[in-house]
Amino acid sequence: MNKIINRQGKALAIQVDGLDHAPVIIFSNSLGTDHHMWDEQAAYFKENYKVVRYDTRGHGQSDVIENSTLANLGEDVLDILDALNIAKAHFCGISMGGITGLWLGINAADRFESITVANSAAKIGQTEAWLTRADQVEKHGLADLVKTTHTRWFSNQFDYQHDALAQRTIQSLAATSTQGYAESCRALAYADMRDDLSQISTAMLVICGEKDPVTTIQDGVLIHSQVQNGQLATIDASHLSNIECPEEFSQIFTKFIS
Structure with missing residues (x-):
């Protein structure tokens, strides 16, 4: 991986694959994961696109940055595009990456060119719950969350125990900086785009997991109903639908951006 320096002077880890002069896709990871959660999509799209993945601040190999906000998460994406001299891209983010979108x-x-918001919401969870989780993680670490994360990320029908990418993604949570995770929780606590959705005119695809207990179909329908130029798709999966159903996810996304 390479690193770029964002407008706050902090390092963000990036991975670039695919074709140099092709249309660009930038993928944004969920809370507690890293750029590897998009491995299947990177392999799928690199034959026809330039694929940019990055570790969200405080995750993977990117720096932990205190007092982070949703605006900071968005500005990091812009700083990555600027550092790579990319004028326009297709954006695809899941969960925390989705609200960033x-x-x-x-x-x-x-x-x-387009924005895809997967397994996300205009307001994810409740403010107090996020702040409580941030405090608990800082005090006690991520071990308890790691033990139960499969119940939120994957559905009962998915054999996550024998899926290499699913296991790697769960381990990425275990390896995430506790401070980095907590800072993201606090950013999500105050992230609320519900009153601003009608301003969005960029072509937008909203992908929902039919078995997602974290960000529900209703959350996706709300986004789709408010934006000016939206499409809605559902996948028979839980919260990390791109890992649970990678081929279907990639095909839906391909149809949208092409």
């Missing part, structure tokens, strides 16, 4: 659709629409 909503912020980008409002604040930097001119930088994106």
Whole structure:
């Protein structure tokens, strides 16, 4: 991986695959994961696109940054595009990456050919719950979350124990910086795009997991109903639908961006 320096002077780890002069896709990971959660999609798209993945601040090999906000998460995407001299890209984010996409659709629409928001919401969870989780993680670490994460990330029908990428993704949570995780929780606590969705005119695909207990179909329908140019798709999966159903996810995304 390479690193770029963002506008706050902090390092963000990036991985670039595919074709140099092809259309660009940038993938944004969920809370507690890293860029590897998009391995299947990177392999799928690199034959026809330039594929950019990155570790969200405080995750993977990217620096932990204190007092992070949703705006900071969006600005990191713009800083990556600028560092790579990319004028416009297709953005695809899941969960935390998805709400980052909503912020980008409002604040930097001119930088994106399209925005895909997967397994996300305009307001994810409750403020107090996020703040409590941040405090608990800082005090006690991530071990308890790691033990139960499969119940939120994957459905009962998915054999996550024998799926190499699923196991690697669970281990990425175990390896995530506790401070980095907590900072992201606090950013999500105050991230609320519900009143701004109608401003989004960029072509947007909303992907929902039919078995997602974290960000529900209703959350996706709300986004789709408010944005100006949206499409809605559902996948028979839980929260990390791109890992549980990688081929279906990639095919839906391909049809949308092409």
